[in-house]
Amino acid sequence: MTSSPYQHFLANLHRVLDRITVPGGMRHLLEEPQWVLKKEITITRDNGTKATFPAFRVQYNNARGPYKGGIRYHPAAGEDEVKALAALMAIKTAVVNIPFGGAKGGVQCNPKELSKREVQELSRAYVRAFVEHLGPDTDIPAPDVNTNPDIMAWMRDEYEKLTNTFSPAMITGKPLAYGGSIGRDTATARGGFFILQEMIERYALDPTDVRVAIQGFGNAGANMAHFLHDAGYTIVAISDSQGGIYSPEGLDPVRIEKYKHKTGQVSGEYCTGSVCDIEKMKLDGVRHVSNEELLELPCDILIPAALDGVTTEKNAERIQTRFILELANAPVTPAADAILERRKIRVVPDVLANAGGVTVSYFEWTQGRSGEQWTAEHVDSELKRIMLTAYKAVRREAYREKLSYRQAAFSIGVKRIVEAMRVRGWIT
Numbered sequence: 071m072t073s074s075p076y077q078h079f080l081a082n083l084h085r086v087l088d089r090i091t092v093p094g095g096m097r098h099l100l101e102e103p104q105w106v107l108k109k110e111i112t113i114t115r116d117n118g119t120k121a122t123f124p125a126f127r128v129q130y131n132n133a134r135g136p137y138k139g140g141i142r143y144h145p146a147a148g149e150d151e152v153k154a155l156a157a158l159m160a161i162k163t164a165v166v167n168i169p170f171g172g173a174k175g176g177v178q179c180n181p182k183e184l185s186k187r188e189v190q191e192l193s194r195a196y197v198r199a200f201v202e203h204l205g206p207d208t209d210i211p212a213p214d215v216n217t218n219p220d221i222m223a224w225m226r227d228e229y230e231k232l233t234n235t236f237s238p239a240m241i242t243g244k245p246l247a248y249g250g251s252i253g254r255d256t257a258t259a260r261g262g263f264f265i266l267q268e269m270i271e272r273y274a275l276d277p278t279d280v281r282v283a284i285q286g287f288g289n290a291g292a293n294m295a296h297f298l299h300d301a302g303y304t305i306v307a308i309s310d311s312q313g314g315i316y317s318p319e320g321l322d323p324v325r326i327e328k329y330k331h332k333t334g335q336v337s338g339e340y341c342t343g344s345v346c347d348i349e350k351m352k353l354d355g356v357r358h359v360s361n362e363e364l365l366e367l368p369c370d371i372l373i374p375a376a377l378d379g380v381t382t383e384k385n386a387e388r389i390q391t392r393f394i395l396e397l398a399n400a401p402v403t404p405a406a407d408a409i410l411e412r413r414k415i416r417v418v419p420d421v422l423a424n425a426g427g428v429t430v431s432y433f434e435w436t437q438g439r440s441g442e443q444w445t446a447e448h449v450d451s452e453l454k455r456i457m458l459t460a461y462k463a464v465r466r467e468a469y470r471e472k473l474s475y476r477q478a479a480f481s482i483g484v485k486r487i488v489e490a491m492r493v494r495g496w497i498t
């Protein structure tokens with residue numbers, strides 16, 4: 071069975087390529103990124119020593135428009151993972167039909183061990199390392215795991231200094247005060263929420279009867295928890311990298327957020343590190359769960375919103391949900407997909423479910439180029455229109471071709487990329 075993230079991408083790609091007619095040369099172009107850029111970046115630590123980190127920018131395909139994709143700071147952000155994420159970005163931008171290709175960046179580091187000043191130095195060094203490959207018409211980064219609007223601002227500032235330009239559209243996910251778009255901070259969750267609401271209506275479910283478990287309480291997971299809670303869903307479990315909490319009666323994300331701010335963990339109301347106040351937990355009907363346990367809890371919707379590869383052939387048989395909405399990228403491996411398909415658990419794939427982030431990045435890029443400022447209402451209604459159009463197209467393709475939603479989304483995305491390569495005359 072395949073094992074690395076890029077091999078997982080290839081497995082999904084090949085399932086599409088085996089069904090549609092694609093010239094041999096194009097097949098080859100889709101199997102490898104156009105560019106895999108690697109650098110070592112060095113910063114001076116606060117204690118005066120030097121530290122060097124591997125840094126990557128992978129540009130998978132730009133047939134449909136400039137490369138587009140976030141930058142991740144994480145110890146596991148190696149070449150293979152960044153390649154897979156870059157390829158997924160190209161499929162995603164094609165599924166929601168916005169005029170971008172796909173790319174991704176990564177720095178293999180543990181940002182939790184770096185001070186704010188060190189993170190700023192690292193971020194500026196990243197831009198210096200890749201400056202000739204970036205730009206508003208070339209390759210447009212954005213935030214991802216452990217990167218945020220402050221980092222995007224430092225990166226834009228560094229880029230503008232190096233190129234002596236005014237370039238608000240060279241990066242997205244910026245702070246509002248420095249060229250950001252209203253709604254970008256919540257866009258990934260908001261886009262997934264629109265799809266989820268549409269699905270719930272279609273299955274004639276009442277949100278108050280729907281139990282949701284969310285793995286990850288960062289940008290994607292925490293915002294989703296708030297949207298769902300406000301709409302009346304019962305959030306039965308939430309976790310972060312330290313583990314999570316479960317309550318069949320439902321959890322309040324506002325309270326969890328408050329304690330996470332105070333203590334650094336979602337279980338902070340009950341636990342200090344791994345030591346928990348069992349009495350208080352019993353009183354509140356709450357129990358501590360590991361990230362692995364969270365995935366196997368009984369619920370109606372499971373939302374992985376942390377890291378990739380968490381649902382594999384090892385735990386897919388034990389998952390007890392009706393739907394999986396992938397806010398994280400690549401949380402379900404192809405082997406797990408096959409099991410979930412057999413078990414009739416409907417997976418809304420990453421390339422559709424979390425495309426709200428890149429969609430509002432597209433709005434931000436458009437605003438950066440035109441100098442316009444969109445209202446919150448305009449962002450929200452355009453995001454909803456794009457997400458639901460994509461969702462309905464995937465649903466139609468799945469129904470017509472008897473495919474899973476992942477295969478259907480890949481099928482739509484790959485066909486659009488292939489068509490762009492064809493009309494551009496890349497392969498005759």
Ligand code: NAD
Pocket residue numbers: 213214215216217258285286287288289290291309310311312361375376377378397398399424425427428
């Ligand atoms: P983030 O850094 O804001 O949050 C990540 C969360 O995951 C944190 O709560 C962290 O504690 C938790 N976490 C880390 N390791 C974990 C583990 N082993 N088990 C459980 N939880 C763990 O990142 P984010 O932006 O929310 O991204 C989360 C996922 O969503 C990633 O897969 C990312 O690629 C994807 N995504 C994000 C965006 C976006 O706009 N932010 C867009 C598309 C996809």
